[in-house]
Amino acid sequence: MDLNLARVDYMQVGLTSPRTMRLMPSPGGKSQQRVAVADHAGILQVFSMKRQDVTLAFKTLPGPEIRRLELGGALGTVKDKIFISAGNEIRGFTKKGKQFLSFETNLTETIQTASITGNDLLVAGQHVYNHYQDCQDMNYFLSEDKINDILALPGEKVSTLSPLLACQDRSIKMLRDSNVLYSAELPGPPTCLQLYYNDGGENGDEVLYGTSDGKLGLMKFDRKGPQTHWLIEREGAYGAILSMDNYDITGDGVRDLIVGRHDGNIEVYTYDDDINEDSEPTLKYTHVRTILERIGMRVHNENMIHNYRISLLQNCGESVNSIEGGVVGNAGYEEIVVTTYSGWCFGMTSESVEAHTGLQVEMASITDSTRERLGKLRSEIETLQLQVNYERDRYQSNATLDNPPSSISAIPKLDINDRFTLSQADASYNLSLEVQTSIDNVLLQSDVPVDLLDVEKNSAVVSYSACDPQSGNALLATYRCQANTTRLEIKIRTIEGQYGVLQVYITPRLQPKCCQVQQYQIKPLSLHMRTHKFDKNRPANVLHLKGQFTLAEMHNWVGFCLPEVPEKPPSGDVATFTFISTFLDTLLQISYSKGEATFKSDNISTISILKDFLTREATKKRINLMIDCDVNDESVTxxxxxxxxxxxxxxxxxxxxxxxxxxxxxxxxxxxxxxxxxxxxxxxxxxxxxxxxxxxxxxxxxxxxxxxxxxxxxxxxxxxxxxxxxxxxxxxxxxxxxxxxxxxxxxxx
Structure with missing residues (x-):
C-alpha cells in the first residue's frame, strides 16, 4: 500500500536526548497507547490522547537532566515499567507514576545510555560500562574509545547475558562478563542499536545498527562471531541515525523498519513478505519529500498548501531523537510517534488530515469540535500573550537606572546540539548547528583557508568579508538565517597540511542580544578517517621516529594530527591505528610505543605532513628525535x-x-x-x-x-x-x- 501520513502535534516538552520517548504496551488490538517522554529539565511525563486533547497520566517534578528512557519488566511479562537515567542514578516508575526504584550507581561519569533485560541493568557513560543484577554490581568494562550505545540481546531467546557496545572506533563489541568476546568491524562509527524485528529474529541474535554517516546495516551476533547480512549505503550525505523501530505501518502484516535521522528525515523501509534477514529492505517513504506531495494533491487552497509546507519544513528541520510506531491519536489508526531535539512530540498518523484540521476538499466547512478546539487555542494564546507582556514590562522596570541593585541583565546559556563530522562521500566536513530558539545569524572565522560549499537545504544567505590571512583571518563569513530557523547545516572543505581553529559565533533571536562561540579543530590530516585494514601490497613510504617521549605524549600528538583518535591512550604497550584518505583513498598505518613510532603510507605528502608536525611538537617540548625516512619512488606513481x-x-x-x-x-x-x-x-x-x-x-x-x-x-x-x-x-x-x-x-x- 502507499503510505499517506499526516502530521499531528501532541505537545512540546524541554530539550530531549536520543531514545527518551517510548510508547507504553498496548492493552490489545489497535487500542490507544500512552506516551512516556523525558527531557533535560528532568521531567518524566506520561500522556494519552482523548478526543484530540492531551490527558496527563502523571508528571514528575524537575530534576537532573534525563539522558535515557527504557521500558522493562520480568522476563516473559509485559514491559510496562519505566526506567530513566539522570546523572549516575537509575529511577523506576510504574505505569501509574509510582516510583519503586531509586538506584545510585557507582559510575563517576554521567550515564549516557542504558539497556534492561529482566533483572539485569546495563549502563554506560562515555568510556565505562557496568552490569548490575538486582542492583548488585556484577561486571565492569573500560572502553578505550567512546561508547555511543548499548544493547542487550533478549533474555527470552539467549541463554546467557550478551551485551553489545557500539563504540566510536567503528566497532560493536560483544561482551561476556567483563571481557570482550569479539569485536565486529563496521563501515562507520555506530550511533544506534536496535533488535531486528524488535525481538532479535528467530534466535534473538540479529541486530540493526545505524552510523554517524547515515549507513544502515544488519548483523548477526552468535558464538561463531559477527556475520553481516546487509548494508545500505545510499549516495550523497545523510544525517546520523539516532533512533530506529520495527512496526507494521504499511498494514501488510510484516513489520517495517522506521528510521529517524539527525538531519530531520523520517524514513520507512519495507521487508519482503518472507521476512528474510538476508534481503535488504526497500525505502518506502521519506517524510520530508512525500508528505509535501500528498498535501499538495489533497488540498486545493494554494494559501493552505503554502502554510502546510512552511510548518512541515520547520519541524522536519530538527533532529529526530526518538521514534516509535504505535497507536496514539485515535484507536484503529497506526502512526509514527516522533520526538525532536527541541522537545516537539508529534505523530505521523495514517488517519486523514481532514479529520484533524476539519478541512473538506470540496468546501472548507468547520465542524463543532474543530470550532471548540480553535476557541481553546485562541484563549491559550491570549493568556500567553498577557504573560509575555507582563514579564517584558517587569524586565524593563528592573533594568532602569533608578534601582541599580536589581538591574541585572542575565545572558541565557544556549544548549547547542552540534556535530562536526567528516563525510566520506565528498571528502568534506558537515557542520550542523541546532538551537532550541530561532537563529538570527552565524559568523564563521578561521585562521586557515577553508572552502564553504553549497548545501541544498540551507536557506540562509551567506556573505563574505575581506580578510588578511597574515593577520590570522583566512575566512570571515556570515550566514543570515530566515525567520524561525532553528537548525543550520554548513559544508566545509579543508586543505590537508594546514591546521588551526574554526570558530563559530551563533547569535539567537533573543533579548538581550547574546552570542555563543563554538570551536572546532582543523587537523593537519583532516581528510583522513579510521579504517580496519591496511593493504601491504601497496608501495609504502616509512617514517621511523625514536626519542625520549612517552606513549601518552605520542598519542596526544597523533590525536592532534588526525581525527577519530580516542581521547585516552590505549591500555597496552603498543598502539596501532589505520586511516584512509577520503579524498585520495591512500592509506596510513601508525604504530607507536614508548620512545618509538612508525608511520607507513603510500602517499609521500602524508608522511611529509606528519614529519613536519611531529618535529615541531617535539621541538616545543625540547625532545630530541632520531628520524629515519625510507622513500619509495613507486608510491609517487x-x-x-x-x-x-x-x-x-x-x-x-x-x-x-x-x-x-x-x-x-x-x-x-x-x-x-x-x-x-x-x-x-x-x-x-x-x-x-x-x-x-x-x-x-x-x-x-x-x-x-x-x-x-x-x-x-x-x-x-x-x-x-x-x-x-x-x-x-x-x-x-x-x-x-x-x-x-x-x-x-x-x-x-
Missing part, C-alpha cells in the same frame, strides 16, 4: 594513478561548462541543431546539471593541481633537493594533461 580519475573528470567538467554559453548563443540563432556532435548535444541538453555540479565543487581543479605540486615538492624534499623552480614546468604539463607524460616528468626531474 601509485598516487598519481589514484589522482588520475578525479583530475580527468574535473578537466572534462571544466571543459563542458566552458562550452555551455557558446552553445546557448548558437541555439538562440539556429532553429535546427542536428548538425551538432553527440558530445555538444549532451552538453546543451544537460547544461543546468553540469553547472550545478561545477558549482558544488568550487576550486576542485585548483586543489588537485595543488596536491600534485605538493607531491612533486615532497618527493624531492626527502632527497634534499629544492625543486620549486620547476613548478612552472609541472603546471605546463598539467595544462596539457596526459597521465603518462606527467609520470615521466616526475621520474626525470
Amino acid at each position: 601509485h598516487t598519481l594513478r589514484l589522482l588520475h580519475p578525479k583530475l580527468e573528470s574535473q578537466l572534462l567538467l571544466a571543459k563542458q561548462v566552458a562550452m555551455i554559453q557558446p552553445l546557448k548563443d548558437l541555439a538562440a540563432h539556429e532553429e535546427n541543431l542536428d548538425f551538432l556532435s553527440p558530445e555538444f548535444q549532451y552538453i546543451l541538453d544537460n547544461a543546468e546539471e553540469l553547472e550545478n555540479q561545477f558549482k558544488r565543487q568550487p576550486a576542485q581543479l585548483e586543489r588537485l593541481y595543488g596536491m600534485i605540486t605538493d607531491l612533486f615538492i615532497d618527493q624531492h624534499k626527502f632527497k634534499g633537493q629544492n625543486v620549486k623552480s620547476k613548478v612552472g614546468q609541472l603546471l605546463d604539463i598539467l595544462d596539457k594533461y596526459n597521465l603518462e607524460a606527467l609520470i615521466e616528468f616526475f621520474k626525470t626531474h
Whole structure:
C-alpha cells in the first residue's frame, strides 16, 4: 500500500536526548497507547490522547537532566515499567507514576545510555560500562574509545547475558562478563542499536545498527562471531541515525523498519513478505519529500498548501531523537510517534488530515469540535500573550537606572546540539548547528583557508568579508538565517597540511542580544578517517621516529594530527591505528610505543605532513628525535594513478561548462541543431546539471593541481633537493594533461 501520513502535534516538552520517548504496551488490538517522554529539565511525563486533547497520566517534578528512557519488566511479562537515567542514578516508575526504584550507581561519569533485560541493568557513560543484577554490581568494562550505545540481546531467546557496545572506533563489541568476546568491524562509527524485528529474529541474535554517516546495516551476533547480512549505503550525505523501530505501518502484516535521522528525515523501509534477514529492505517513504506531495494533491487552497509546507519544513528541520510506531491519536489508526531535539512530540498518523484540521476538499466547512478546539487555542494564546507582556514590562522596570541593585541583565546559556563530522562521500566536513530558539545569524572565522560549499537545504544567505590571512583571518563569513530557523547545516572543505581553529559565533533571536562561540579543530590530516585494514601490497613510504617521549605524549600528538583518535591512550604497550584518505583513498598505518613510532603510507605528502608536525611538537617540548625516512619512488606513481580519475573528470567538467554559453548563443540563432556532435548535444541538453555540479565543487581543479605540486615538492624534499623552480614546468604539463607524460616528468626531474 502507499503510505499517506499526516502530521499531528501532541505537545512540546524541554530539550530531549536520543531514545527518551517510548510508547507504553498496548492493552490489545489497535487500542490507544500512552506516551512516556523525558527531557533535560528532568521531567518524566506520561500522556494519552482523548478526543484530540492531551490527558496527563502523571508528571514528575524537575530534576537532573534525563539522558535515557527504557521500558522493562520480568522476563516473559509485559514491559510496562519505566526506567530513566539522570546523572549516575537509575529511577523506576510504574505505569501509574509510582516510583519503586531509586538506584545510585557507582559510575563517576554521567550515564549516557542504558539497556534492561529482566533483572539485569546495563549502563554506560562515555568510556565505562557496568552490569548490575538486582542492583548488585556484577561486571565492569573500560572502553578505550567512546561508547555511543548499548544493547542487550533478549533474555527470552539467549541463554546467557550478551551485551553489545557500539563504540566510536567503528566497532560493536560483544561482551561476556567483563571481557570482550569479539569485536565486529563496521563501515562507520555506530550511533544506534536496535533488535531486528524488535525481538532479535528467530534466535534473538540479529541486530540493526545505524552510523554517524547515515549507513544502515544488519548483523548477526552468535558464538561463531559477527556475520553481516546487509548494508545500505545510499549516495550523497545523510544525517546520523539516532533512533530506529520495527512496526507494521504499511498494514501488510510484516513489520517495517522506521528510521529517524539527525538531519530531520523520517524514513520507512519495507521487508519482503518472507521476512528474510538476508534481503535488504526497500525505502518506502521519506517524510520530508512525500508528505509535501500528498498535501499538495489533497488540498486545493494554494494559501493552505503554502502554510502546510512552511510548518512541515520547520519541524522536519530538527533532529529526530526518538521514534516509535504505535497507536496514539485515535484507536484503529497506526502512526509514527516522533520526538525532536527541541522537545516537539508529534505523530505521523495514517488517519486523514481532514479529520484533524476539519478541512473538506470540496468546501472548507468547520465542524463543532474543530470550532471548540480553535476557541481553546485562541484563549491559550491570549493568556500567553498577557504573560509575555507582563514579564517584558517587569524586565524593563528592573533594568532602569533608578534601582541599580536589581538591574541585572542575565545572558541565557544556549544548549547547542552540534556535530562536526567528516563525510566520506565528498571528502568534506558537515557542520550542523541546532538551537532550541530561532537563529538570527552565524559568523564563521578561521585562521586557515577553508572552502564553504553549497548545501541544498540551507536557506540562509551567506556573505563574505575581506580578510588578511597574515593577520590570522583566512575566512570571515556570515550566514543570515530566515525567520524561525532553528537548525543550520554548513559544508566545509579543508586543505590537508594546514591546521588551526574554526570558530563559530551563533547569535539567537533573543533579548538581550547574546552570542555563543563554538570551536572546532582543523587537523593537519583532516581528510583522513579510521579504517580496519591496511593493504601491504601497496608501495609504502616509512617514517621511523625514536626519542625520549612517552606513549601518552605520542598519542596526544597523533590525536592532534588526525581525527577519530580516542581521547585516552590505549591500555597496552603498543598502539596501532589505520586511516584512509577520503579524498585520495591512500592509506596510513601508525604504530607507536614508548620512545618509538612508525608511520607507513603510500602517499609521500602524508608522511611529509606528519614529519613536519611531529618535529615541531617535539621541538616545543625540547625532545630530541632520531628520524629515519625510507622513500619509495613507486608510491609517487601509485598516487598519481589514484589522482588520475578525479583530475580527468574535473578537466572534462571544466571543459563542458566552458562550452555551455557558446552553445546557448548558437541555439538562440539556429532553429535546427542536428548538425551538432553527440558530445555538444549532451552538453546543451544537460547544461543546468553540469553547472550545478561545477558549482558544488568550487576550486576542485585548483586543489588537485595543488596536491600534485605538493607531491612533486615532497618527493624531492626527502632527497634534499629544492625543486620549486620547476613548478612552472609541472603546471605546463598539467595544462596539457596526459597521465603518462606527467609520470615521466616526475621520474626525470
